[in-house]
Every structure is written in C-alpha cells, then in structure tokens.
Amino acid sequence: MSGADYVRYSTEKTKSIVEFGIQAGIRSEKNNVDYPVYYAAHTFSATSPTFGINAEYQFPFLKNRYALAVEANYFHFKRQDIQANPRFGLAIERKIVEIPLGLNYYIMKETQHKLFVGAFYNFKIDLSDSNYTEVVYSESNKSNINNISSFSLGAGYQWKNLGIKARYNLNSKFDVSEYMKGNTSSFSLNLFYKFKTISF
Template identity: 60%
Template sequence: MNTTKLTTLLLLSSTTLFAQSNYEDGFIINLNESKIPLQVKFEDWSSNPNKIEVIQDGEKKQYSPKEIKGFGTNNGQLYLSYNGKIDVSSQFYNQLTESREPIWKEESTFLKTIVKGNTNLLMHDNNNIVTFYYQSSNNNIQPLIYKIYNDKVSVKKNEQFKNQLRANVHCGTTNWNKLKYSKSDLENYFIKYNTCVSGDEGTSAKTVNNTKSVIEFGVQVGIRNENNKIAFPFLDIEHEFKGTSPTVGVNVEYQFPFLKNRYALAIEANYFHFKRQEVEVNPRFGMGMERKIIEVPVGIKYYIKNNDEHKVFIDAYYNAKINLSSANYAEALYSESFKQELSNISSFSFGLGYQWKNLGIKGRYNFNSSFDVGKYMLGETSSVSLNVFYKFSRLTF
C-alpha cells in the first residue's frame, strides 16, 4: 500500500470514527418523569443548548426543552428543561442600565446542573451573560436574581439572590457579606446546604461534571516502515531506500481539565535505527544510507471517545529528530567512497488509535519532508508506523 492510499485511509477512518463516536450513552427524562436510555450527541456544550440530537431505537431524533424534562450522559452531565424568564441584562460596566430590575426575556433552553441534591443549582451561559437558578424537590426552577446597574451616581448591585437563599435554601450559618454571585461560591453554598439538610455528608450533595487535569505516562514498541530517497543531482542519480525497522519509546500527555479531558498535549521520544548499505544504483555507482535517531514528536491529541475503558483518538505532531553519534549519513560509492551527514530532518505527522483500559494500539503517518545531505545530495523521507503502547501511571489533580 503506497503512502497516498494510506493517508487517505487514515483520514477516512478518523472521519468515520468521529461520526460514530460523537454519540455518548445517556438518557432523556420524558414529560412523565421516566428516564429513557439512548445515545446523546455530544456537542461540547460551552453554552446552553436549545435542542439536542439523540439516537433512539436506531433512529436520529431531536428534542427541545418543551418536549422533554431534561437529558444527561452516563458520565455525570445533567441538563434540565427550562421554559421561562432569562435575565439578559448586560454585565459589562460600559453597558449597564439605570434600573435595578432585571431585563427578562422568555426562553426555552436546557440549564446545566452544577450541583444535584435535595435542591439543585443550575446555570445558564450564553457566552456573554451567566445566570444561576435553583430547584427544590418537585418544584419549578426559579432564577436567582442578581444585577449590576448604574444609578448615575455610582455602580450598584441588586443582590436579591441572597434574600431568596435565606428564605428558601438555608441551613446552618452563612456569612452573607462574603457570598458572591459566582459559580464557585454558589456551588460551595449548595453543597453545604444539601449536606446540612440530608444529615449525611456526600450522599445527597454531589458536584456534577467536575473535570480535573490528568497526566499519563506510557511506554510503546512497534514497527516503522521507512521510505527514504537520496538524489545526486550532479550525476543525475537518485535511489529509494525502503525497509522496516523496530522502534521503541516513551510518551507523556497532559489532558486539559475541560470538555471531559478530550484535548491533550502530548510528547514522545522514540528510538529507531534504519540501515541500507552498498545498494547498486547502476554498474558504476552504488549508494548506502544509515539513520540512528531519537524522534521527539510534540503535538495535540483529541479523544473522540473517552471513558474509563474505551478511548478512540486522533493526533497531530511536529517531529523533531535528535541524531545519535555519527550514524546518520548517506554514502556514495563511485570512484571512491565518501559519506555525507544527514541534517535538518523534521516532519509533521497524523495518526489515530484505540485504547482499552491501559493498553492500546496506534498508527501514524509521517508526511513527506526533505532534509540536507552534505553539499551535493538531497534527501526526502516519509514513514508509516504501528505501535502498541501501555500507560503505566496516571496522575489526577
């Protein structure tokens, strides 16, 4: 299989995997309060969705907040339907209004659950304005009112949400002066409240979708199919050096603490040795080549599917190469033998892989790149590799 066909195959495979794996196991809550298992299309909901797409009974369907009471994924995300008032008052100081009252707008949307328990804390984020809501057991969702306004004398705050919490969501003691209308403050407040009213810490109080940073360390071993071309323009001669050699390496990746650790920064160090000598180009001329290199790929990895057991990913790298000793040369065998050092070897690569628990397999294609061979020769290289890897350590913080 040539490199063009393999590149096309990798791209088509990753596209197919992305399309198939963009649905996650989850559920909807219908209007009768029944939870129906299905697959939910993951959209990286940075803002609140107004509709969702699911696969139910083998068919694609869409639901709006008026058709269901909520939806969620099996890894902890929960969104509840809300059909009511949203405060659209600007929170930017140069756009403040003079009125202390919210500017209400009727909307249908799905609110993200921040804390789930005896009383839920929910959030609406349209990328400009963030507002919070609460829901007691079997009651309607209510907005927590907070507004910054300018009464022509000074900038003031309407902190009515504190009175709402005192009256409806309060247990124990609270320093109201320090409580802010922020995700972290309200999240802590609702966790403490749910723990207080339940009398059993950690059972009814639950933080949903608390993604943390992850660092993973691994080792890998595999094979690498090289396609190297050396040209001697002065004599109008060129030759391809093809072959397969083993490779071994280590890898480290940092998974970012958002979007369920789908994005990662990865770095590897892989050793390989490629050698072909005394290849007869014509009856008067022969060539040889040797490369002994540590390749250091640095790049980005995206997990199409990412859970505790199964992971599917694609990645892209810039590959720097460290030459080892003097074993990186092209050799010309003409009237006499002379060696030319290989230099300025770097490349870009694209790959995909699958991981089951700590064990996985990945394929990668290094795109064609040129390099220097002394003063008189030119070089090009590309490669395909297949590696088995094992993740031996994982740090979460």
C-alpha cells in the same frame, strides 16, 4: 440536576490528568536519495523496530478530551548498498531519537474504551555519526544527514491501560550538502501501555 450531582460534575470538569507510558512497534520508512552530479539515485524502503516512552497532559475542560502529548522514540534505518548505475552504488543509514510534540483529541472517552486522533511536530536527535548518505565507489563520498523535522498525523484506540496507535510522517526533505537531494516519509504502528496516571 440535584445539588450533589452538580458538585460532582463541576469537580470532574476541572480535573487535570497526566499519564505516562511505554511503547514499542514497527516503522516502515521510505528514503529517496539523489546525487545529480553522479547520476545516481535510489529509493530505500525498509521496516525496522522502534520503541520509546510517552507522556500526556489532559486539559481540565471538555471532559479531558484535549491533551498535550510528547514522546521519545528510537529507531535505526539500516544501511543498504545499492548499485545505482554501472559505476556507483548508494548507501544510507539513520540512527535517530524522534520527539513528537502535539495534540490528541479523544473522539470517544469512556471509562475503559478510548478512541483518539492527533497531530504532531517531530523533532529529531541524531545519534553518533550514523546519519548519512554515501556514494560508494573507489573513494566513497559521504553526506551527513542533519536533523529532519516533520509533521505527522495519527489515530489510536485504548482499552483500560493498553492500546494501539498508527502514525504517518508526512514527506520532508533532507538537510544535506548542495550535491545531494533527498526526502523521507514513514508509517509506524505501536502498541503502548500506560503505567502511571496522576489526577489533580
């Protein structure tokens, strides 16, 4: 290795990279709701649009293959009324900003083609009063759904500034009243565009 090549390699190895992007896609979600006291239970499944922003810091070692990533994604799981038994119906609505924070690892990181996998911990921010499950009858009984944190695994492909990524949110339990049990899981597919890159 010549002196010039060694200097160039050393410089590239210690460079940090920060990227900012936007994304949009679809989210397929399954919510299991069970009110044992009413003998009412149902699994709500639906697909809804989602969109958000993302940022990534690529660490200045191992050719920037490891990155700290954070996102903010909005989604709305629409309310559905289901006749759970002859006397009661069930409903659910969730309007949330989800904030995944985690690590990406680039399996392939060429100039124009990138392949990566990631693991995330997902925080959630409730919006307004639209996060609840409800037993529907003459006097409806609502149970608020509080923040549901979860873990997720994902993978993606990027060409130049454009890419696609898939993510699976592992099953997590609802945090609700003592009269109700619930859990949720989801799969999302997003297209993304990196509009800004900073290196230093």
